Amino acid sequence: MSDVVIVEHGSVTEIRLNRVAARNALSTGLAERLAAEAAAVGESGARAVVLSSAAPGAFCVGADLKERDGLDDAGFLAQRVVFRRLFASILHLCVPVVAAVHGYALGGGYELALSCDLIVADETAVVGLPEVRVGIVPGGGGTQLLPRRVGQGIATDLILTGRHVRAAEAERLRLVDRVVPAGSATSAALELAAQIAGNSPVAVTNARTAIRRGLDVDLSSGLEIEDAAWRSAVLSNDRREGVRAFVERRPPVWPT
Numbered sequence: 001m002s003d004v005v006i007v008e009h010g011s012v013t014e015i016r017l018n019r020v021a022a023r024n025a026l027s028t029g030l031a032e033r034l035a036a037e038a039a040a041v042g043e044s045g046a047r048a049v050v051l052s053s054a055a056p057g058a059f060c061v062g063a064d065l066k067e068r069d070g071l072d073d074a075g076f077l078a079q080r081v082v083f084r085r086l087f088a089s090i091l092h093l094c095v096p097v098v099a100a101v102h103g104y105a106l107g108g109g110y111e112l113a114l115s116c117d118l119i120v121a122d123e124t125a126v127v128g129l130p131e132v133r134v135g136i137v138p139g140g141g142g143t144q145l146l147p148r149r150v151g152q153g154i155a156t157d158l159i160l161t162g163r164h165v166r167a168a169e170a171e172r173l174r175l176v177d178r179v180v181p182a183g184s185a186t187s188a189a190l191e192l193a194a195q196i197a198g199n200s201p202v203a204v205t206n207a208r209t210a211i212r213r214g215l216d217v218d219l220s221s222g223l224e225i226e227d228a229a230w231r232s233a234v235l236s237n238d239r240r241e242g243v244r245a246f247v248e249r250r251p252p253v254w255p256t
Contacts, residue, residue: 003030004037009190011197013046016054023058026108027067028079031086038089047197049093051116052100052186062107087140090115096196096208100189101125101176111140114149117208120192121176122185123167130162148215150174201256202238
């Protein structure tokens, strides 16, 4: 069976990590397949994506250190190219992505979740970036995405100690966005993704772009980015349909 399984839920596509015996440890092969599937989903017309796991007790435990134990320096650098492609494929998907996290999401596994727009975790979740414990620096975006999510102090604490954080503390520190009962991460993420997918594709795309681009500029520049996003949405057929549907008290039928 494939290490990555695609499940369609109407306008939501679920990308399910399925390297169960290894708790979805990121081997070079799994990274290649996941990147390819993410790229394909980006062209499929899905309006939202859920990244989930079929492995009991784990979302993804990070890089496959057994595989890495056999790599020389050149092998590490070659694998680096594959891994960068993987994380970029998730981060830059053209539609919103929701991570459904249960059990361990460590190192590259947590970086996969950080690459998503939202993280839904159940009560069994344990997250962290423990790379410094094995002489490595987070390389899937962790040193950049985590400070943007939680601030420099908390990110520095977690990255330099490499400690594991359980669900309740993870929610308090905003390492995850929602915590749900054990066993319900995937269903809750699918419900959230479906809610997003039901909204105007034009508005969602523009709002998401404004949020992301605005993170790295000053407030004045950010407001200009927002204005451009607003103008793009308000001049679209989605706006025309959305307002008309509201007035007519019916669900909108988005033209895009």
